[in-house]
Amino acid sequence: EIVLTQSPATLSLSPGERATLSCRASQSVSSYLAWYQQKPGQAPRLLIYDASNRATGIPARFSGSGSGTDFTLTISSLEPEDFAVYYCQQRSNWPPGYTFGQGTKLEIK
Amino acid sequence: EVQLVESGGGLVQPGGSLRLSCAASGFTFSSYWMSWVRQAPGKGLEWVANIKQDGSEKYYVDSVKGRFTISRDNAKNSLYLQMNSLRAEDTAVYYCARAPPGGYFDYWGQGTLVTVSS
Numbered sequence: 301e302i303v304l305t306q307s308p309a310t311l312s313l314s315p316g317e318r319a320t321l322s323c324r325a326s327q328s329v330s331s332y333l334a335w336y337q338q339k340p341g342q343a344p345r346l347l348i349y350d351a352s353n354r355a356t357g358i359p360a361r362f363s364g365s366g367s368g369t370d371f372t373l374t375i376s377s378l379e380p381e382d383f384a385v386y387y388c389q390q391r392s393n394w395p396p397g398y399t400f401g402q403g404t405k406l407e408i409k
Numbered sequence: 410e411v412q413l414v415e416s417g418g419g420l421v422q423p424g425g426s427l428r429l430s431c432a433a434s435g436f437t438f439s440s441y442w443m444s445w446v447r448q449a450p451g452k453g454l455e456w457v458a459n460i461k462q463d464g465s466e467k468y469y470v471d472s473v474k475g476r477f478t479i480s481r482d483n484a485k486n487s488l489y490l491q492m493n494s495l496r497a498e499d500t501a502v503y504y505c506a507r508a509p510p511g512g513y514f515d516y517w518g519q520g521t522l523v524t525v526s527s
Contacts, residue, residue, distance in 0.1 A: 334513035343517035391512025396468040398456040
């Protein structure tokens with residue numbers, strides 16, 4: 301089973317700053333990696349799929365990069381509405397299924 | 410507009426059963442894999458099960474195998490999760506999610522809370 305490890309667990313930044321979130325896989329997932337944003341009381345929202353493709357309606361300040369085992373979500377200039385929890389997620393062919401990272405909480409400094 | 414609306418959550422005793430439903434609209438339901446994903450209170454996300462477009466393939470996380478059954482009715486644009494032998498650790502918000510090709514979830518419902526407690 302592939303394990304996704306996100307770092308840091310908590311990231312404290314101010315609006316306008318650049319955020320860099322990391323996701324490391326225990327073995328290669330090729331480019332089958334997605335990122336989600338979740339705010340309190342809400343369902344997760346897809347931000348990035350296939351490691352670097354922005355989902356529909358996602359602002360350009362969100363970008364994803366990486367392949368194999370190391371992936372990064374970058375928010376170029378934080379807006380107040382960006383403070384939330386972010387999860388990475390991968391799909392495995394065998395055993396069939398999906399796994400999520402444990403999440404990174406992005407909080408206002 | 411794609412919409413996924415879950416229902417059926419509630420309070421159930423350990424060992425009990427519950428059936429969750431997800432009503433889909435705004436897209437061709439029969440063309441997509443569908444999944445259930447859960448989130449225990451204050452915890453992260455956990456994929457639970459998914460089902461192929463025609464229901465011919467179903468997969469489950471190990472912790473629910475033999476206890477949960479995913480199904481769908483394409484004529485009713487509905488997804489289901491039958492949960493039996495419920496345990497305290499099954500307490501979570503259960504989300505219905507659409508799974509397009511590529512291995513991610515592009516649309517999610519608002520979730521339904523299942524609480525397993527005596």
